[in-house]
Structures are given as structure tokens and as C-alpha cells.
Amino acid sequence: xxxxxxxxxxxxxxxxxxxxxxxxxxxxxxxxxxxxxxxxxxxxxxxxxxxxxxxxxxxxxxxxxxxxxxxxxxxxxxxxxxxxxxxxxxxxxxxxxxxxxxxxxxxxxxxxxxxxxxxxxxxxxxxxxxxxxxxxxxxxxxxxxxxxxxxxxxxxxxxxxxxxxxxxxxxxxxxxxxxxxxxxxxxxxxxxxxxxxxxxxxxxxxxxxxxxxxxxxxxxxxxxxxxxxxxxxxxxxxxxxxxxxxxxxxxxxxxxxxxxxxxxxxxxxxxxxxxxxxxxxxxxxxxxxxxxxxxxxxxxxxxxxxxxxxxxxxxxxxxxxxxxxxxxxxxxxxxxxxxxxxxxxxxxx
Amino acid sequence: xxxxxxxxxxxxxxxxxxxxxxxxxxxxxxxxxxxxxxxxxxxxxxxxxxxxxxxxxxxxxxxxxxxxxxxxxxxxxxxxxxxxxxxxxxxxxxxxxxxxxxxxxxxxxxxxxxxxxxxxxxxxxxxxxx
Numbered sequence: 001x002x003x004x005x006x007x008x009x010x011x012x013x014x015x016x017x018x019x020x021x022x023x024x025x026x027x028x029x030x031x032x033x034x035x036x037x038x039x040x041x042x043x044x045x046x047x048x049x050x051x052x053x054x055x056x057x058x059x060x061x062x063x064x065x066x067x068x069x070x071x072x073x074x075x076x077x078x079x080x081x082x083x084x085x086x087x088x089x090x091x092x093x094x095x096x097x098x099x100x101x102x103x104x105x106x107x108x109x110x111x112x113x114x115x116x117x118x119x120x121x122x123x124x125x126x127x128x129x130x131x132x133x134x135x136x137x138x139x140x141x142x143x144x145x146x147x148x149x150x151x152x153x154x155x156x157x158x159x160x161x162x163x164x165x166x167x168x169x170x171x172x173x174x175x176x177x178x179x180x181x182x183x184x185x186x187x188x189x190x191x192x193x194x195x196x197x198x199x200x201x202x203x204x205x206x207x208x209x210x211x212x213x214x215x216x217x218x219x220x221x222x223x224x225x226x227x228x229x230x231x232x233x234x235x236x237x238x239x240x241x242x243x244x245x246x247x248x249x250x251x252x253x254x255x256x257x258x259x260x261x262x263x264x265x266x267x268x269x270x271x272x273x274x275x276x277x278x279x280x281x282x283x284x285x286x287x288x289x290x291x292x293x294x295x296x297x298x299x300x301x302x303x304x305x306x307x308x309x310x311x312x313x314x315x316x317x318x319x320x321x322x323x324x325x326x327x328x329x330x331x332x333x334x335x336x337x338x339x340x341x342x343x344x345x346x347x348x349x
Numbered sequence: 350x351x352x353x354x355x356x357x358x359x360x361x362x363x364x365x366x367x368x369x370x371x372x373x374x375x376x377x378x379x380x381x382x383x384x385x386x387x388x389x390x391x392x393x394x395x396x397x398x399x400x401x402x403x404x405x406x407x408x409x410x411x412x413x414x415x416x417x418x419x420x421x422x423x424x425x426x427x428x429x430x431x432x433x434x435x436x437x438x439x440x441x442x443x444x445x446x447x448x449x450x451x452x453x454x455x456x457x458x459x460x461x462x463x464x465x466x467x468x469x470x471x472x473x474x475x476x477x478x479x
Contacts, residue, residue: 041430181391206380
């Protein structure tokens with residue numbers, strides 16, 4: 001494209017760019033058909049409809065508390081859920097919903113000791129299978145690990161942890177919130193439910209130029225070159241901007257226990273008077289880390305490999321960021337098949 | 350064969366990309382400093398304090414207008430939440446008892462009176478109260 005052509009195309013490109021950015025909320029995400037199996041408070045357990053089931057052991061997906069779990073089913077053609085269904089798995093999704101101020105007293109124990117066990121119970125009841133695979137991503141991975149550490153009789157056979165924070169020493173989050181001057185109690189008390197926007201803002205502030213400028217600059221260049229992938233951009237942008245509030249008590253516990261006191265890796269995490277020791281985890285374990293993860297850095301996940309008692313432990317380290325690892329353009333070819341292969345060997349074909 | 354020289358436009362693009370990458374790295378270094386963490390903590394405290402003043406002022410206005418305020422609605426919502434927790438516990442107990450009856454009848458024992466046939470024991474999906 002020469003300078004004259006570019007000049008002529010600029011007004012149209014500006015219009016298209018504005019249209020893509022302004023209509024991102026209309027993007028269709030999480031469209032794979034699913035049924036509600038169980039609800040309690042803000043939590044909902046969904047089951048995806050599958051027509052070609054090849055494996056007996058169902059997969060239960062658990063996401064973090066700071067974003068919606070739609071990332072598992074981002075858009076048609078780029079959906080991990082769709083991929084698992086095509087591979088022949090029975091897929092469930094545990095959605096934490098959108099808490100508000102009335103849920104401010106919900107702590108980590110609510111998610112680990114109440115919701116995950118209840119959801120697994122419903123999975124057993126509806127699937128007819130006694131065992132399950134629990135796949136947690138980010139905080140969802142930590143919650144899943146805590147569940148396995150606290151419940152020796154759990155139905156979880158396979159535990160999959162994706163970019164999961166375990167040891168927060170040296171992480172950027174730790175630099176920000178582990179200091180005494182960051183008064184987590186005041187934040188939790190005043191807000192009740194910490195606004196999702198603030199958590200999103202903090203995440204973006206970790207790479208300010210990339211998140212606030214480069215993303216839009218790249219989109220502009222793609223639009224100008226006529227190469228913009230509207231559906232991909234809008235789906236991701238919509239998901240990124242959809243941040244549910246973090247219940248005050250859970251936020252306080254997460255920041256204090258994981259960042260200020262680093263309890264999990266020190267074996268000092270206690271929920272409902274029970275100590276969560278990683279050495280009590282005996283499930284088949286798959287740990288997936290991302291080389292360029294700045295939210296849950298790789299070195300902060302690795303201690304789990306040495307501390308669990310599992311006889312079957314696999315570690316996959318892949319390039320990519322915290323989210324890009326599973327939702328990026330290469331995930332479908334470079335990450336999902338590896339996870340499916342690992343699951344396939346442990347899911348009773 | 351001589352190497353093809355970049356056009357001025359390509360050169361400008363390369364220089365811009367380099368500059369942007371440098372600025373991005375520099376910004377990441379800034380936000381990872383202890384001093385930035387300190388500033389962030391202080392800024393957060395100020396925002397939280399302003400929010401609290403705003404909430405308190407709004408609550409005072411609603412209260413003087415004799416209207417239900419944020420706290421009243423939150424209190425009611427919490428009570429509904431606790432009721433739902435208790436209902437969930439009761440439902441789980443009922444299901445456990447049904448399973449026991451089921452197991453007993455499978456083992457040849459006579460089911461307790463009032464127990465439903467197996468087909469009726471499946472619990473329908475429940476809806477949230479909110």
C-alpha cells in the first residue's frame with residue numbers, strides 16, 4: 001500500500017477501528033450449549049451437551065474469582081470446552097457467578113470446603129461416575145489444589161493446574177500488596193465486594209504500555225492493513241473487561257494468606273481448622289506453566305511439583321502468557337492436544 | 350547481490366517499534382519497583398477513604414429520607430443467602446438419606462415407608478434465589 005492509498009484508507013480504517021472497539025460488548029462468547037446442573041448462592045455448575053463421549057471420567061473446569069470462566073469457551077472455533085467435547089469428554093464448568101456486597105462474608109473456605117465438594121457431588125450424581133478430573137486455572141487452580149489437600153476422600157482422580165500461583169515470593173503482585181502499607185483489611189471492609197475493575201486495572205498496570213497502548217496500536221495497524229480479526233479481538237476484549245467483584249473476606253484471605261504470609265507453600269494454610277498440606281495431594285497431577293506469565297510466574301508454580309505426594313506428576317512448560325497460554329491463537333495446536341493426551345491416558349476410554 | 354535497502358517507511362516503522370518496546374520495558378521496570386508499590390498502596394488508601402466518605406454520605410441521605418439504603422439491602426440479601434445455605438444443607442441431608450434408603454433396598458431390605466421409587470429420586474436442577 002503506497003502513501004496515497006494509505007491516506008485514502010485512513011478515514012475508513014478509523015471508522016472500522018472505532019466500530020470494533022465500541023461494539024466489543026456485543027461479541028458472542030461462551031455460546032456452547034450447556035445445562036444448569038446445580039446452583040447455590042452465586043455459584044452455578046453447568047454441564048455441556050456432548051454427543052460423542054469417549055471417556056468415562058468427566059472433566060470439571062474451575063476458573064479464578066477475578067474473571068468470568070467464559071475464557072474456557074471463548075468463541076466458536078477457539079473454545080477449550082468445544083475442543084474437550086470433540087475429544088469425547090464429559091465437561092462440567094463451575095461458575096462462581098457475580099458476587100456483590102451481600103456476599104462479602106464469603107471466604108476461601110466457602111469455595112474450597114463448600115462449593116467445590118458440593119459441585120463434585122452433583123457431578124458424580126449426574127454423570128454416574130465415581131471419579132472426576134478437576135482442572136483449575138489461576139486462582140481456580142489454587143482452590144482445586146486446596147480441595148485435594150483438605151479432602152483425602154475426594155472423588156478427584158486427576159488434578160490439572162494451569163498457571164496456578166503457589167509460591168508468591170518475588171512476584172510483582174507480592175511487591176505491591178505484601179507490604180505492610182497496603183491495608184487489605186480496609187479495602188475489604190469499605191468495599192464489601194472489591195470491584196472487579198480495580199483488579200483488572202491492577203493486572204493491566206503490570207504491563208502498562210502493552211495493555212493500554214500496544215493492544216490498540218496493533219489493532220489499528222491490522223485494520224489499516226485490512227487484516228483485523230474482529231471476532232477474535234472483540235471476544236478477548238469483552239472477556240478481559242468482564243470482571244466480577246471479589247468478595248471482601250475472600251479477597252482479604254487471598255492477599256493475606258497467599259501474598260503477605262505465603263502460607264500455602266509453607267504448609268500453613270488452614271481452612272475450617274484443617275491444615276491444607278500439599279503433601280496430602282495424591283491425585284495424578286498435571287501442572288502447566290507459561291514461560292512469559294507475569295501474573296503467576298512459572299517459578300511460583302513449580303514448588304507444587306516437589307511438595308505433592310502424587311506418584312504421577314507431569315509438568316508442561318509452554319511459551320505464552322498467563323491467559324494466552326490457553327486462549328491464544330497457538331493454544332489449540334500447541335497446548336490443548338497435550339492436555340487432552342495426558343487426560344486420555346487417565347480417563348478410562 | 351546487494352542487500353535490499355529498507356524504504357524510509359520501513360525504517361520509520363522499525364525505529365518506532367524499537368522505541369515502543371523500550372518504553373514498555375522501562376514502564377515495567379518502574380511498576381516493579383518497591384517505591385511504586387509504596388505509591389500504589391498510598392493511592393489505594395486514599396481512594397478507599399474517599400469511597401467510604403461517599404458511601405457514608407449516601408447512606409445518611411437515604412436514612413434521612415426514610416428510604417432503604419445500601420446497608421439495609423445488603424443486610425436483607427445476606428439473610429437470604431444464609432437461608433439458601435441452610436436449604437442447601439437440608440437438601441444434601443435429604444439426598445444422603447435417600448441414598449441410604451436406596452442402598453438398603455438394593456441390598457434386599459424393605460425401603461422405609463414413603464421412600465420414592467428410584468426414578469423419582471433424581472433431583473431436578475435447582476434455581477438460585479437471586
